[in-house]
Amino acid sequence: MECLYLLTIFALFGVCSSDEGWFWHVTDFHWDFSYWTDQLSCNGMNISQPGTFGNQWCDSPWSLVEESIKGLGPVRSQVDFIIWTGKDLNYELVENITSLMQQEFPNTKVYATFGNHDHYPTNLFPPNNDDIYNATYLIWKAWINDDSQMDNFHKGGYYTVKLGNSLRLIALNSNMYYTKDTATAHLEDPADQFRWLEQTLNSSQAANEKVILIGHVPPGYTTPRAVRWMTKEFNQKFVDIVLRHSSTIAALHFGHEHHDSFRLFYKGENPVATLFIAPSVTPWRYQLSNGEIEPAHNPGARLVKFDRQTGKTLEILQYYADLDKVNANKQFVWTLGYNASSIYGIPDLGDDSMHEVVGKLTESSNSEFLNFVKWYNTNGKNPTETCSSKCHQAVICGLRHMTENAFQKCLDQSTSTQTMPIPNIFVTLVSLIFLAF
Numbered sequence: 062m063e064c065l066y067l068l069t070i071f072a073l074f075g076v077c078s079s080d081e082g083w084f085w086h087v088t089d090f091h092w093d094f095s096y097w098t099d100q101l102s103c104n105g106m107n108i109s110q111p112g113t114f115g116n117q118w119c120d121s122p123w124s125l126v127e128e129s130i131k132g133l134g135p136v137r138s139q140v141d142f143i144i145w146t147g148k149d150l151n152y153e154l155v156e157n158i159t160s161l162m163q164q165e166f167p168n169t170k171v172y173a174t175f176g177n178h179d180h181y182p183t184n185l186f187p188p189n190n191d192d193i194y195n196a197t198y199l200i201w202k203a204w205i206n207d208d209s210q211m212d213n214f215h216k217g218g219y220y221t222v223k224l225g226n227s228l229r230l231i232a233l234n235s236n237m238y239y240t241k242d243t244a245t246a247h248l249e250d251p252a253d254q255f256r257w258l259e260q261t262l263n264s265s266q267a268a269n270e271k272v273i274l275i276g277h278v279p280p281g282y283t284t285p286r287a288v289r290w291m292t293k294e295f296n297q298k299f300v301d302i303v304l305r306h307s308s309t310i311a312a313l314h315f316g317h318e319h320h321d322s323f324r325l326f327y328k329g330e331n332p333v334a335t336l337f338i339a340p341s342v343t344p345w346r347y348q349l350s351n352g353e354i355e356p357a358h359n360p361g362a363r364l365v366k367f368d369r370q371t372g373k374t375l376e377i378l379q380y381y382a383d384l385d386k387v388n389a390n391k392q393f394v395w396t397l398g399y400n401a402s403s404i405y406g407i408p409d410l411g412d413d414s415m416h417e418v419v420g421k422l423t424e425s426s427n428s429e430f431l432n433f434v435k436w437y438n439t440n441g442k443n444p445t446e447t448c449s450s451k452c453h454q455a456v457i458c459g460l461r462h463m464t465e466n467a468f469q470k471c472l473d474q475s476t477s478t479q480t481m482p483i484p485n486i487f488v489t490l491v492s493l494i495f496l497a498f
Contacts, residue, residue, distance in 0.1 A: 064239075070203055071457060072286065073208050073435070079368060080368065080369040080370050081138075081367070081368060081369065081375060082141040082366070082367055082368075082369045083137060083140045083141060083364060083366055084140050084141050084142045084143060084144060084338075084364075084365050084367065085133055085137075085140055085143045085144070085362065085363070085364055085365075086143075086144045086145075086146070086314055086339045086362075086363040086364075086365055087129070087130070087133075087143065087144075087145050087146075087342060087362050088145065088146040088147065088176075088277075088316030088317070088339050088340075088341055088342070089146075089147070089176065089317065089319055089341030089342055089343050090125075090126045090129070090154070090158060090317050090341075090342045090343060091120040091121050091341065091342070091343035091345060092120065092121050092122075092123060092126050092154050093119055093120035093121060093122065093180065094123075096111060096115075096119055096120070096121070096122040096123075097111065097122065100217075102117060102119050102120035102345060103116070103118045103119040104118050104119075104346075104347060104348050106118045106119075106348070106488075112185050112384060112387075112388030113387075113388050113391055114360075114382070114384065114387050114388055114393050115343075115344050115360070115384055116344070116345060116384070117344045117345070117357040117358065117359075117384060117387075118278060118345070118348075119484075120343045120345045121342060121344070121345075124393075125342065125343075125344075125360060125393070126154075126158065127161060127360060128393035129161060129166060129342050129360060129382070129395075130158070130161050130165055130238070131161075131165055131393075132362075132382075132393055132394060132395045133165070133166075133362060133395070134165055135394075135395075136380065136395050137215055137364055138166070138362065139358050140166075140169060140364075141163065141169075141224070141369070142169060142170045142171065142172055142224070142230075143166060143169060143170070143171040143172070144171075144172050144173070144174075144230075144275050144314060145158075145171055145174070146170070146173075146174050146176070146275055146276065146277050146314065146315060146316035146317075146339070147173070147174050147176025147177075147236075147297060147317075152193060152196055152197065155173075155197060155200070156200055158350050159171075159201065161201050163203075168363055170204050170206070171201075171204050171221075172204065172205075172222065172230055172232055172275065173201055173204070173232070174218075174233065174234065174235075174275055174276050174277050175193075175197075175218050175234050175236055175277060176236065176277045176316070177236045177239055177241070177242075177277060177278060177317070180235050185236060186217075186218065186236045186237050186239075186242055186244065186245070187244050188217060188237060188244065188245050188248055188251035188252040188391045189216065189217075189252065190215050190216060190475040191195045194214060194215050194216070194217070194218050194257075197214075197218070198211060198214045198215060198293045201214075205220055205222060206222070206483045207212070207220075207222060210222075213257060213258075214255065215254070216252050217231055217234050217237065217251065217252025217253070217254050218234035218252075219231075219232060219233050219234045219252070219254050219257070219258075220232050221261055224273070224369075225270060225369055225370070226374075227269060227270055227370050227371075228270060228272075228273070228311070228369060228370065228371075228372050229261075229265050229270045229271070229272045229273070230269050230272070230274075230275065231258065231261060231262075231272055231273070231274050231275070232275050232276070233254065233258070233274065233275065233276035234252070234254065234276070234277075235276035235277055235278040235279070235280075235291070235299075235315070236277055237251040237252060237295075238251070238278060238291040238292060238295035238296070238299065239256065239278045239290060239291065239292075240289070240290060240292050246292055248497070251257075255298055255302065258302060259302060259305075259306075262302070262306040262310070263306075264307050265309050266306065266308070266309045270309070270478070271309060271310075271370075271371050271372040271373075272306075272309050272310050272372065273310075273311050273313075273314065273367075273372050274303075274310060274312070274313040274314070275313070275315065275356075276313075276315050277316055277317050278290045278291060278315070278317050279291075279301075279315035279316075279317060279318070279324070279336060279338055279395070279469075280299045280300055280303075280324075280336070280463055281296070281297050281315075281324045281336065281351055281459065281462075281463040282400070282458075282459045282463070283318055283320075283322075283424050283459065283461075283474075284456050284458060284459030284460075285456040286455075287387040287455070287468070287472070289465070290317065290318075293465055296463070297464055298462065299463075300326065300463045300464055303326050303334050304326060304328060304333065304334075307326060307328070307333035308333075310334050311336070311367075311372025311374075312335055312336075312337065312367075312372060312373070312374045313335070313336040313337065314333065314336075314337050314339065314365070315336060315337070315338050315339075316338065316339055316341065317338075318338055319337075319340060319341040319343065319345070319358070320338065320340055320341075320358075320438060320439075321338070321339070321340040321361065321379065321436045321437055321438075321439055322338045323335060323336060323337050323338060323415060323439060324336040324338070324459065324460055324461075324463060325412070325415055325416060325419060325460060325461060326463060327461060332412040332413060332415065332416035332419075333412060334412060335374065335410070335412050335415045337365075337374065337377070337410075339361065339363045340358070340361035340363075340379075340381075340438075340439040341360070341361060342360045342361065342362065343360070344357070344358060344359055344360050344384055344422055344423070346358060355438075356440065357384075357440060358383050358438035358439050358440045359381045359382055359383055359439050359440050360382045360384070361379060361380065361381050361382075361398075361439040362377070362380045362381075362382060362441070363377060363379055363380070364378040364379075364380065364495055365378075366375070366378075373410075373411050374409070374410040374411065375407065375410060375411075375428055376400065376401060376402055376409070376410060376495060377400075377401040378397060378399075378400055378401075378412060379396040379397075379398045379399050379401070379436065379439070380395040380396060380397055380398060381394060381395070381396055381398045381439045381440070382394065382395055382396065398436060398439065399432070399436060404428075404429070404432040404436075405417075405418045405421065405432070406421070406429070410421060419457070419460050419461060422456070422457060422460065423457055425450065425453040428497070431455075433456075436469045440460055454471075454472070454474070455472060457471075458471035
C-alpha cells in the first residue's frame with residue numbers, strides 16, 4: 062500500500078514523466094577571411110575600426126567564429142549533441158570549425174549539414190558524387206559513426222543517425238532545393254534525397270521511432286516580402302512529405318535566414334509539425350541602394366530542451382552576444398536573451414503550444430507579437446519603427462502557410478491599413494533576394 066501511494070505521488074508530480082535532454086543549435090558562422098584587410102563582406106562600407114569580435118556591417122572574423130564555439134561550454138557543456146546547420150563559405154572553414162568543435166566538445170556528437178555557401182561555386186550543390194561530399198564525409202565520419210550512410214553522403218550530402226532507442230535524426234542537404242541551384246532545378250528528385258527521406262520516415266514509423274529533421278535552406282516563406290528559398294516544385298514536395306509523415310516527425314530545425322523565427326505545418330486547422338529557424342552567428346546586415354538599412358543584429362546561439370523519447374521540443378533558450386559590449390570589453394560572452402515558454406506564455410514548444418503562439422501573434426499590439434519582433438533580429442531592442450497591418454498579416458500568413466497557393470490566398474485577404482510600432486525588419490528581406498543567401 063505504501064509503495065502504491067509513493068507511485069501515485071510520483072505520477073501526480075511527474076517525477077519520472079519524461080526523459081529530458083539538451084542540444085545546441087548553431088548556424089551560419091560566415092567567416093570573412095578579409096575582415097581585417099579588404100573587408101569584402103562589409104557592404105562596401107569602410108570600417109575604419111572593426112571590432113575584435115565583429116561588426117554589424119560585416120560577416121564574422123575568425124575571432125567570432127572561434128569564441129562563439131568556445132563560449133558554448135561555459136553556458137552548458139553537458140549536452141546530448143550539437144546541430145550545426147551550415148553555410149560556412151568553403152571546405153577549409155568547415156574543416157577548421159569541425160576541429161574546433163571536436164576540441165571543445167570531445168565527447169559530444171555534432172550533427173552537421175551543408176549550407177548553400179559550403180560548395181564552390183556557391184549555391185550549386187551537385188545531385189551526384191562530388192569532391193566536397195567525399196572530403197567532408199571523412200571529417201564528419203566520426204560524428205556520423207555509421208558506414209552505411211557513406212553512399213548517401215557521397216551521393217548528396219545527407220544521412221541519418223539514431224539518437225536513442227525511439228528517436229532518430231535526419232540531416233538533409235536542402236541546398237539542392239534552393240532557388241539559386243541551377244544544377245538541380247530541372248530534376249524531380251536531386252540525388253534521390255526525397256525518395257530516401259520517404260523510405261527513412263516509413264522505416265521510422267514502422268519501428269515506432271520519432272524523427273528530428275535538420276537542414277539549412279528551409280521550406281515556406283520569409284515574410285512579409287514573400288521570399289521563398291526553395292523552388293516552387295521542391296517546396297511543395299517537401300511540404301507534402303512532412304504532412305504525410307507528420308505523426309513521425311517530432312520537429313524541424315533549420316537555419317539560412319539569419320533571423321529568429323518559426324513556421325507551422327497544418328492539416329486543415331490542426332497543427333502537425335513545427336519548423337524552428339535559428340538566428341545566425343554572423344552579425345552581417347544589409348544596406349539597400351536606396352539608403353534603407355536593416356536594423357543591426359547580434360550573433361545568436363540556441364540551446365534546445367527536448368524529450369529524449371518523443372523528440373518533442375520542450376524549451377528554447379536563445380542566447381546572443383551584445384557586439385558593442387563584447388568588443389568594448391575584449392571578452393566574448395553569450396547572454397541569455399529569452400526563454401521561449403516565458404515570453405509566449407506556453408507550457409512547452411510542441412505543435413499545439415506553437416499553434417497557441419500563432420493565435421497570440423495575430424494581435425499585433427500584444428506582448429507576444431512585440432517579443433517576436435524584438436527577437437527576430439536577435440538584438441533585444443525595443444520597436445521604434447512602423448509597419449502597416451498588411452505587413453503584420455503577411456507575418457501571420459508566413460507562420461501558417463507553407464505553399465505558394467495557400468500563402469498567396471492568405472495575403473490577398475489582408476485589407477487593413479492600420480500601423481503599429483515594429484522594427485523595420487521587413488525591408489531587410491528584399492535585399493536577401495539579391496544576395497548569395
